Amino acid sequence: MAALQLKNIVKHYDNGVPVIRGIDLEIADGEFVVFVGPSGCGKSTLLRMIAGLEKITGGELLIDGKLANHVPPAERALAMVFQSYALYPHMSVHENMAFALKLAGRKRAEIDAAVQKAAQILQIEHLLQRKPKDLSGGQRQRVAIGRAIVRKPSVFLFDEPLSNLDASLRVQMRVELSRLHQELKTTMIYVTHDQVEAMTLGDRIVVFNGGHIEQVGSPLELYNRPGNLFVAGFLGSPKMNFLAGEVVSADVEGVELELVGGTVLHAQVDGGALSSGAAVTLGIRAEHVALGTAGAPNSVPAKVGHVEHLGDVCIVYAQVADISEMLALKLAGGTLHKAGDDIAIHLPSEHCHVFDGAGKACSKK
Amino acid sequence: MKRGFFSLVGHYLVLCAIGLICIFPFWWTFVTAISTEGNIFAFPPTFWPKAPAFDNFVEAFRVIPIWAFFKNSILITFWTVFWKLLLCSLAAYPLARMRFRGRKLVFGLILATMVMPSEVNFLVNFITVTKLSLVDTYTGVILPNIITAVSILLLKQAFEEVPQDLIDAARVDGADEWTIFWRIVLPLIRPWLATVGILATVEAWNDYIWPFIVMSKPDEFPLSVGVLYLSGTYGSSTRVIAAGTVLTILPMLAVFLSTQRFFMRGMDGAVK
Numbered sequence: 205m206a207a208l209q210l211k212n213i214v215k216h217y218d219n220g221v222p223v224i225r226g227i228d229l230e231i232a233d234g235e236f237v238v239f240v241g242p243s244g245c246g247k248s249t250l251l252r253m254i255a256g257l258e259k260i261t262g263g264e265l266l267i268d269g270k271l272a273n274h275v276p277p278a279e280r281a282l283a284m285v286f287q288s289y290a291l292y293p294h295m296s297v298h299e300n301m302a303f304a305l306k307l308a309g310r311k312r313a314e315i316d317a318a319v320q321k322a323a324q325i326l327q328i329e330h331l332l333q334r335k336p337k338d339l340s341g342g343q344r345q346r347v348a349i350g351r352a353i354v355r356k357p358s359v360f361l362f363d364e365p366l367s368n369l370d371a372s373l374r375v376q377m378r379v380e381l382s383r384l385h386q387e388l389k390t391t392m393i394y395v396t397h398d399q400v401e402a403m404t405l406g407d408r409i410v411v412f413n414g415g416h417i418e419q420v421g422s423p424l425e426l427y428n429r430p431g432n433l434f435v436a437g438f439l440g441s442p443k444m445n446f447l448a449g450e451v452v453s454a455d456v457e458g459v460e461l462e463l464v465g466g467t468v469l470h471a472q473v474d475g476g477a478l479s480s481g482a483a484v485t486l487g488i489r490a491e492h493v494a495l496g497t498a499g500a501p502n503s504v505p506a507k508v509g510h511v512e513h514l515g516d517v518c519i520v521y522a523q524v525a526d527i528s529e530m531l532a533l534k535l536a537g538g539t540l541h542k543a544g545d546d547i548a549i550h551l552p553s554e555h556c557h558v559f560d561g562a563g564k565a566c567s568k569k
Numbered sequence: 570m571k572r573g574f575f576s577l578v579g580h581y582l583v584l585c586a587i588g589l590i591c592i593f594p595f596w597w598t599f600v601t602a603i604s605t606e607g608n609i610f611a612f613p614p615t616f617w618p619k620a621p622a623f624d625n626f627v628e629a630f631r632v633i634p635i636w637a638f639f640k641n642s643i644l645i646t647f648w649t650v651f652w653k654l655l656l657c658s659l660a661a662y663p664l665a666r667m668r669f670r671g672r673k674l675v676f677g678l679i680l681a682t683m684v685m686p687s688e689v690n691f692l693v694n695f696i697t698v699t700k701l702s703l704v705d706t707y708t709g710v711i712l713p714n715i716i717t718a719v720s721i722l723l724l725k726q727a728f729e730e731v732p733q734d735l736i737d738a739a740r741v742d743g744a745d746e747w748t749i750f751w752r753i754v755l756p757l758i759r760p761w762l763a764t765v766g767i768l769a770t771v772e773a774w775n776d777y778i779w780p781f782i783v784m785s786k787p788d789e790f791p792l793s794v795g796v797l798y799l800s801g802t803y804g805s806s807t808r809v810i811a812a813g814t815v816l817t818i819l820p821m822l823a824v825f826l827s828t829q830r831f832f833m834r835g836m837d838g839a840v841k
Contacts, residue, residue: 278743304742
């Protein structure tokens, strides 16, 4: 196990294009950290830099307090699981898993024992003599994880390991990865663009955008108290509802804001930094939007545009007058609303988020 | 439907015509070798064997030291192919997978050699071989043929097709560059190595002019040179020469037919 420190890590490609713009991050020993962000945000590049597969242009990477910028990948005591599995096709499963130990000059009995133990953990003992081409996607992924386990690394690096699996297998593997972390208690860094994986797997989530960190925190912290518009919009499905407005009055107790259509709403956030007339964005998650009564405080009239029945829940998309984007409401399953119905939407002030003109969130009360 | 049928028939007719053109010289040689009657210079020529028998082959074995030539050819071909695969792979790998200054220039210079016909090199190669005291040695025959731009080009292409993730995985597993090359990448490009190897085998086996220039002792000739050179010496008939030529071709046919499956084999299961 190992702790990692990233100090102002920077990466430029040869043509000078920056991909990582000064990352500061500390990962504790035994922690499960998830790097999440849209495609091209630099999360995989940072993982490869930690692995030693990409050069670090600037800054310091410390593994267990030791500078590792120029340490070769094999000497970093890390193991990596690739999105494409990257199994050696000409070797059997056993040979794939034993490869690193063979290179390290371990004795055959020791190698066999390590492979058997990893195979047992992953329930792939019956596959050891097969070649990768004879395995299903899920089995290949297990072998890839097994190859990492046998090395007993200090840190596991996962680069979108489940993205090639089908939905049900992904759920199963997610559970198994969680179990694996609890069993091994090794530091794990997991890259994904799937927010469900991020929310369910990580002790902490690091949200990336455009080569920098937007926010770091526990899954619920990020979900309930997003630091900015990007994080608020990135986490959650359906994504958070955003309504453009203008501050009417604001103080540390709350913000009074007027929507484009003239509706005035109240949000229980610290609006001390906002001034009257400032452009802001009100955000509220779909599950916090409720059906209300027309004319009641913090309620707006709307027309149902589209309904998605998901069984346990029902997503209703409603059009508020003068607002171009539809608002999503997550209601209990079996709702009888249909397109064209007139409804009133209630936006509870304690669940409203307010973001200033720069997209920064006002802290929640 | 009808149009598709005629198009298919058209395709097959063209392919058959090309096949016939390719096969024709071999067939005529074979007919000449196996026939024991008739004038081979008669016009119009006959393309079907007359009184077929193996007499000409028996005669070829009697008048030409075919087994000795055969052994010489195997020796030259084996070492040419061995060194070509090893050295061209070693040249192609860094060009494909390593980033170093001047990489494109080096590759450009290698490619530039492709525009020159091999005959242009004979004089320079002969001077070099003479200066190295390699005249009348198999090393002299083999040396100029072990590095060719085409082989490097093919193998570079093969190395480029190996997924980067496999190389990264090996690197994380603790493999150095040589281990990656020898234990990961080279086994993965076996179909390409087989292709280059087969082409090199055919080329080395059939090579006629260069061994003829370098070697002067008839008992050290490879099959391709020996059969034709000794035809005059022993005053053999054209039919016997044709039989000798067929015997020269047969091993290549066997090699080609037994190894062609390697051409098509891919890299199943490497990555998703």
